[in-house]
Structure formats: C-alpha cells, structure tokens
Amino acid sequence: MSAHFGTRLRKGAVNTTVAALAVAALAASQAPDVTADGHGRQTAADTPSAADDGSGIGDSATGNSPYYTDLPPLNSPLPAPSESSSTTPAATGTTEAGIPATVLDAYKKAEAELAQSKPGCNLPWQLLAAIGKVESGQARGGNVTADGTTVSPILGPVLNGVGFANISDTDNGAYDGDSTYDRAVGPMQFIPSTWAWAGRDGNADGKKDPNNIYDAALAAGHYLCRYDWDMSATSGMRSAILSYNNSTDYLNTVLSWLEYYRKGTHEIADGTGTVPDNRSDDGTGSTPASPSTPSTPSTPSTPSTPSKPSKPSTPNTPSTPSTPTPTPTPTPTETVGHLEDAGTASLTAMAGDTFTERISTRAETAAGKAVAKVRIRFTIVGDTDATFTGGESVATISTGANGVALAPALVAGEKTGGFTVRATVLGRTLSALDYKATVTARAADTLARTSATALTCTAGGEFADQVEVKATYKGAVADKVAATATLIKSADDATTNDKGPYFKDAAGNPVRTLDLQTDANGLLELPKLYADDTAGTYLLRITTTGGATLTVELTVTAAETSTPSPTPSESESTTTGS
Incomplete structure (x- = not known):
C-alpha cells in the first residue's frame, strides 16, 4: 500500500511542502474531531469499540468483506485558495474526480429520498460515493446498463472463514450463487442476509436488486441512517461507516474519499471510470471480473523418442500410514x-x-x-x-x-x-x-383547564370563552390522545343533557357530545359553546383514553327584562282626570 502511494507522489511530482499542504486540506473535514495521518488519510480521533451493544456495530452490511484501499490523489478537485499554496488542482475531467453518470445519479437520488424519509440523518451523497468507490470502484467504473444494473455480477470472496468472516449461506444462493457460504453482492457489497431486510427499490421497477446501483445506493443510505445516526455529527458518521465494515482502516479510507468528493467532482460517461488496484486482502480473494477472451492454444511440440525401459527397482518397504486429517473445528x-x-x-x-x-x-x-x-x-x-x-x-x-x-x-x-x-x-x-x-392506545391520566376564567353566558347567547384543557400522562405531555366532551345531566347522571349549552355541528345544528383528540402539546381546545333559552347551572364532562376526567361548570343566566315606561297618552289622561 505504501509503495503504491509513493508512486502517486512521484507521478504527481509533488514535493514535501505541497504534500503537507494537501494533507492539511484533507484534514479540514466538516467533522471537527477527524484528523489526517501522515499519508493524508483521515483518521478518527477516537475509534469506537467493535463490541456489539445493540447499536449494530458488531454486525456489518458487508460481512467485513475486503475493500479497495486506494487513496484519493493529493491534488484536490477544488483546493482551498491560499497565497502560499502551490498545490495544483486536478485537471478538469480527470477520471479520479469523476463519477460515472448513472452511478452519480443513483447517489443523488438516494440522498434526495433520505432527505424526505429520514431528514434527521443529513446523509450527503458524497458519503455514498465514498463507500461505492471503496467497495466496488463505482460499480467497476460505471460498467452498468441504462437502468443501473451491473453488466456482470460483482461478488466478494467466499466468506468461509479462510481469511474472512465465516458466514454460512443464508439465501440458498439466490443473490450470490453460493448455497454453502455467503458472499458480498453488488456495487455496494451487501451480504445476502443484510440485503434481505435492507434492500430497497431505488428505480421503481418493482424489484429490489443488489446488483442495481439505484437499489443498492438507496439501501446503503437507509442502512447508514437506520439507528437515527446523524451524518452531520462526527460520532454519527463514524458509527454508521463502521457498521458498514467494522475496520478502522476502512473508516479512514472512506473518510478520505468523502473529503475528496466534497471538494468537487463531476460526471463522466458510464464505463469510463477507473477501478482501484489495491485491496485490503492483497487480492487473494479475487472478485470475479467480466469474462476475458480465451487465449490462442499453443502449437503442440513434437513427441520425443521413447527411452529404453529401465530395470525394475526393488520394491520399497511399505510406509507407515499417515495420520488421518483431523475433522475441521465447527463454526x-x-x-x-x-x-x-x-x-x-x-x-x-x-x-x-x-x-x-x-x-x-x-x-x-x-x-x-x-x-x-x-x-x-x-x-x-x-x-x-x-x-x-x-x-x-x-x-x-x-x-x-x-x-x-x-x-x-x-x-x-x-x-x-x-x-x-x-x-x-x-x-x-x-x-x-x-x-x-x-x-x-395513547392515554392521559390527568386533565386540567389552562384558564381559571368562569364560563358564563346569558340564555340564547354564546359563551365568550372557549374551554381549553391540557392532558398529561405521568407528568408528561399526552399528545394525540382520544377524548370525548359531553354536556351531561348531572354529576351523578353522565347521560347526555337535552337542554342547556350545546356545540354546533358543521350544519349549525345543536350537538352535545363530541369526539376529539389532543394536539402535539397535549392541548385540547373545544369548539365555541352556545346557550338555549333555559337558564341554570350545567356540567361539561371531558374524558380521555386512560381514564382522565375533568368536569367543567357552565352558568347560563336569564336574559334581562326591563319594565316598560308609560306611554305619553297614558300620562296625559292621568293628569286630566286629576
């Protein structure tokens, strides 16, 4: 790996000063506690434990399969301007900074969908691009069909415990063609057991295909966001990446490509991207490539003249039988x-x-x-x-x-x-x-009015104040709780009253029972109340799921009646008669 990196430095003719500046640029991540090592590879300030605490880190999307370890060039696509910096930006259209058109489109569509379905995740498409680069070299340089399906399958090595994880078959070979062991599948390298639940239909063709970049990119996004991890926070992004492949080197490699793509990238034609050279397993677990053209058979050589038979040798003494091969240790x-x-x-x-x-x-x-x-x-x-x-x-x-x-x-x-x-x-x-x-069901155990104002009205009028109550459950806000408001006959008779105050339905007709629901803050504001011509004291009872009950007193006073004044004619006749 170091030799390969050194080759890049020589090819770029970058001196020590420029390399140091490039490393500093890579370290300028949006994540505050991510730094860069001496090779320009980003490193986490403190690496999380691989132990499984229920967060999913003990597992991985890829079964911790091998990945490409190539690092991005030191030349940034869009280096930060600096008077003292002589770093040369990567040439426009350079293949390293480019992402095949269909693959790039899949990443951006996945980002848009996650922004709607899981906005708190803050997933950048550049993270998907970084993982796609490390897992499959952007689907082998964008070697995909028009609908995003890889031209030939991308399969990781057999996970049989020899140098890799030992994962027995979980899909009967449906995805990876292996009915004995699992293999990572597709451009985002999902193992079958993970794809079985994480798979998504990213191109709306009715299928969830791990070999399709639209499906795989969307699945990867949901996988990274599945535990409410926030990609805008260092800890959230670190946990998500390690859950994909539980390796600190993997984390650092992905972070380096993420930073590289954040500084600028562009679209290139499908099939023209470069495939990385170096893998974490040194290539010992080869990934199947497209079938190569068969070589031309060589011309058979002329048979040699048979030699004279030699004299039979004396039979050897039979050797001691070898020790039987031990039975493999079960997984x-x-x-x-x-x-x-x-x-x-x-x-x-x-x-x-x-x-x-x-x-x-x-x-x-x-x-x-x-x-x-x-x-x-x-x-x-x-x-x-x-x-x-x-x-x-x-x-x-x-x-x-x-x-x-x-x-x-x-x-x-x-x-x-x-x-x-x-x-x-x-x-x-x-x-x-x-x-x-x-x-x-959502429940409340307490109801209380939000105002102490007395609720009064004159007969035939309307109450000036509306009834508002707040519902709680064990002291916490009780939101979206079903409630019923009823004008009852008396404290001992909860049947609906047939006189006194009332609500109005949509048609303006009197109703004395309503089914309601508290809002997100546990508040319940009842509609306006009206009074008929019967004066008196009435009761409004509010009940909720969970048993909370509140009875509110309503007072209806009689309408005022004034004594009519004598008419002028009556006054005049009284005066005359006297």
Whole structure:
C-alpha cells in the first residue's frame, strides 16, 4: 500500500511542502474531531469499540468483506485558495474526480429520498460515493446498463472463514450463487442476509436488486441512517461507516474519499471510470471480473523418442500410514443447539412511544453453554407498524462473549394490539424464539383547564370563552390522545343533557357530545359553546383514553327584562282626570 502511494507522489511530482499542504486540506473535514495521518488519510480521533451493544456495530452490511484501499490523489478537485499554496488542482475531467453518470445519479437520488424519509440523518451523497468507490470502484467504473444494473455480477470472496468472516449461506444462493457460504453482492457489497431486510427499490421497477446501483445506493443510505445516526455529527458518521465494515482502516479510507468528493467532482460517461488496484486482502480473494477472451492454444511440440525401459527397482518397504486429517473445528453457528430468552421483561408500550425493555436472546449449545459470534436475526411479525429504532422491521445482531444478542429498541407505531418479534439463527435451521409485544392506545391520566376564567353566558347567547384543557400522562405531555366532551345531566347522571349549552355541528345544528383528540402539546381546545333559552347551572364532562376526567361548570343566566315606561297618552289622561 505504501509503495503504491509513493508512486502517486512521484507521478504527481509533488514535493514535501505541497504534500503537507494537501494533507492539511484533507484534514479540514466538516467533522471537527477527524484528523489526517501522515499519508493524508483521515483518521478518527477516537475509534469506537467493535463490541456489539445493540447499536449494530458488531454486525456489518458487508460481512467485513475486503475493500479497495486506494487513496484519493493529493491534488484536490477544488483546493482551498491560499497565497502560499502551490498545490495544483486536478485537471478538469480527470477520471479520479469523476463519477460515472448513472452511478452519480443513483447517489443523488438516494440522498434526495433520505432527505424526505429520514431528514434527521443529513446523509450527503458524497458519503455514498465514498463507500461505492471503496467497495466496488463505482460499480467497476460505471460498467452498468441504462437502468443501473451491473453488466456482470460483482461478488466478494467466499466468506468461509479462510481469511474472512465465516458466514454460512443464508439465501440458498439466490443473490450470490453460493448455497454453502455467503458472499458480498453488488456495487455496494451487501451480504445476502443484510440485503434481505435492507434492500430497497431505488428505480421503481418493482424489484429490489443488489446488483442495481439505484437499489443498492438507496439501501446503503437507509442502512447508514437506520439507528437515527446523524451524518452531520462526527460520532454519527463514524458509527454508521463502521457498521458498514467494522475496520478502522476502512473508516479512514472512506473518510478520505468523502473529503475528496466534497471538494468537487463531476460526471463522466458510464464505463469510463477507473477501478482501484489495491485491496485490503492483497487480492487473494479475487472478485470475479467480466469474462476475458480465451487465449490462442499453443502449437503442440513434437513427441520425443521413447527411452529404453529401465530395470525394475526393488520394491520399497511399505510406509507407515499417515495420520488421518483431523475433522475441521465447527463454526460457532454450527455449535448452536437452541435459542434462549436472556431475561426479556414484559414488552408493552403506548402508541408512539419507545419500549423501555429490549429483547435479549442467548445462543446456547445443546448442553446449555453460551455461544459467541453468532448472528441472530430479529424480525417483527404481525399486523403492526411498530419498528426497531431507525424504522426497520428486521435487525441482525451478533452475540457477544456471553452468547447474548441485544436487539435494538422497539418503537411503537399508531396501531394498537399485539405482535411478535421472532429471533432466528442465521445459517441454521433451528426453532425460532418468539417474543410477544403489545401496543396500547395513547392515554392521559390527568386533565386540567389552562384558564381559571368562569364560563358564563346569558340564555340564547354564546359563551365568550372557549374551554381549553391540557392532558398529561405521568407528568408528561399526552399528545394525540382520544377524548370525548359531553354536556351531561348531572354529576351523578353522565347521560347526555337535552337542554342547556350545546356545540354546533358543521350544519349549525345543536350537538352535545363530541369526539376529539389532543394536539402535539397535549392541548385540547373545544369548539365555541352556545346557550338555549333555559337558564341554570350545567356540567361539561371531558374524558380521555386512560381514564382522565375533568368536569367543567357552565352558568347560563336569564336574559334581562326591563319594565316598560308609560306611554305619553297614558300620562296625559292621568293628569286630566286629576
């Protein structure tokens, strides 16, 4: 790797001063605690642990498959202006700074979709481009069809544990053509077990194809954003990249290409991009390329004259039989006998809330011994809109040293009722372990008026003030909670009154019962109230899901009646009579 980098320096004829300036330019990342090493490669100030804490870092999109290690040129596409800098910008149209047209379009479309579906992620398309460069050299230099599908499959090496991860087949060869082991697939190098839940249809053709750059780029974006990681923050971007491939060198290489593309890039024709030369496995696990043209067979040589048979030699003494080849050690996955609940408590949450408990599953041998480094898939099953944190319905987590995999937190949707989270072992056909979860309706336990103003009105008139209440649940705002407002007959008789104050429906007709809902701040403002001709004291009762109740007193006073003054004629006749 260092020799290759040195070649680049010689080709560019860059002196030590210019190289140092270029390194400083690479270090000027938007992420404040990302620096550059002596080769101009960005490095994280503090590398996160690879241990799985439920964040997904213990797993990876690629199965930690090999990747291209080539670094971007020191010449920046658009170097920052400086009076003292003699750094030469890369020539316009240079292949290194260019991204094939269809591939670039896929990255930008994925960024636009994520801006709508997961705006808090702040995913830049340049990050997808950096990962695409490192994973497949931008789909082998943009060797794709018009719809974005790679002309020939891009497959990583067999993940059989020889120099790489050991991942038994999870898709029966559907994506990678291998029914024994998994292989990373496509321009963004997803392993089949990850694509099974992360796959997306990015070009709206009704298919989720890991070999299509539109599908793969959108899937990569959702994968990076799945745990509410914010790409505008250093920690969020670092966690997301490491979840893609859990390697510090991988992180640094991706960050370097990200910074390079942020400083400027341009579109080039499909199929004209360069494919990197160096890989993290030194090329020992070769990635299949397009079929090459068969070489011309060589001309057969003239047979030589047979030699005279030699005298038979004395038979050798039989050698001692060799020791039989030992049976291969089974993989951790192969030793799993069953799954056990590792102490998961009751799973209940109110609609819209995050479940306080998380599912914990332990992989064990038949004898009950914990098994580490086993991939557990958690799948949400049933008629529910509940998801894991980040909006996915499937998550794959590796067991730790204690054999336990901790699923991401569950987030309740708006659908109430029960559903199931199913835990299975990837690569084995074993009985699943099901966890029952329940979503209850949004509720409030307290209602209070937001004003102490007395509510009065004269008969036949309208109340000047509208009733507003605030709902809370255990002291917190109770938003989107169903409520009913009813004008009742008395404190002991909650049936609807047939006289006194009333609301109006859309047609202007009197109604004395309304179904309502609190707003995002837990507030509920009732419509204007009107009074009929009956004076008296009346009650308005408001109830919510969860049992909160508030009774409000309404007073209707009789309309004022004035004594008529004597008419002038009556006054005159009285005076005359006297």
